[in-house]
Amino acid sequence: MNTPIQPVILPQSIYDEIIAHARAGKPEEVCGVLRGRDSRAKELFRGRNIAEDKINNYTVDPQTLLRQFEFEDAGDAMMGIYHSHPVSVAYPSATDAWNAHYPDAYYLICSLEFDDAPVIRAFKMTPTFPDLDMEALRQALPFEEVRPGLFGLYVPAGGPIPEPLQSVVEDPSRAFYVVFNVNGAGKVDEHRIVFIEEHPVEVAG
Incomplete structure (x- = not known):
């Protein structure tokens, strides 16, 4: 029997904040991390995109990634990493796959391909x-x-x-x-x- 796919649960405030961050950063990709437990997000932390080509790529700054240790000390985890696709669909690119270094985290992608109809999708990426x-x-x-x-x-x-x-x-x-x-x-x-x-x-x- 196949194991059911676990949904990623976002409070409305976090869902809205991801979209707001993506819109504020357009045309560049934005990124950040989510604190939570299992597949439920509790808090969002905006990161800085330090990639050389911010239009087509993202790299979360080290200071934001280091927050995962604060989360763990409090019994939580860095359960999600999010970034935006300003003009393309909400699906991982080959570059996203190459940059997927946290197999236990959910990777959320916010697409603004149609700005009046943003889409957020979530993935596990296992290298x-x-x-x-x-x-x-x-x-x-x-x-x-x-x-x-x-x-x-x-x-x-x-x-x-x-x-x-x-x-x-x-x-x-x-x-x-x-x-x-x-x-x-x-x-x-x-x-x-x-x-x-x-x-x-x-x-x-």
Whole structure:
């Protein structure tokens, strides 16, 4: 029997604050963290986006991320990390997958693709680090350079798993990215497969 997907529960005030932050930061991406327990958010902390290209990427500043230890001391956790997509859909990009370093946190994305109809969706992103011949793989599969030096390939849930990946990805029910970066010589430096699982968002009064 499949385990039920846990909904992410946001108080109305936090839901509204994420949207307000996204609108205030447009056209740049904004970001922050959520304090809470399990899948229920209790408090929002706006962060600073310190990415070099803030229009297309985000990196939460270290001071905001360090709040997770304050949360843990109080019996809570950094249960969520949010950021905005000012002009694109509320779905993780290859860059988002590459930057997903907290597999226990929910990643919330606020899309302002249609400013009068913002959308917030939540995901778990789980990185894995299989032993792959990435130099051969990059020749065999249609990777896209999503930002300078970073390449990604997306496989949707239920889609056919490319033959070179079938030995390391056995479950076709989960969407995933294969992402890697290259060094100054153009050779693969690091790589990972990041599995994507969407969780419904519920707004509580």
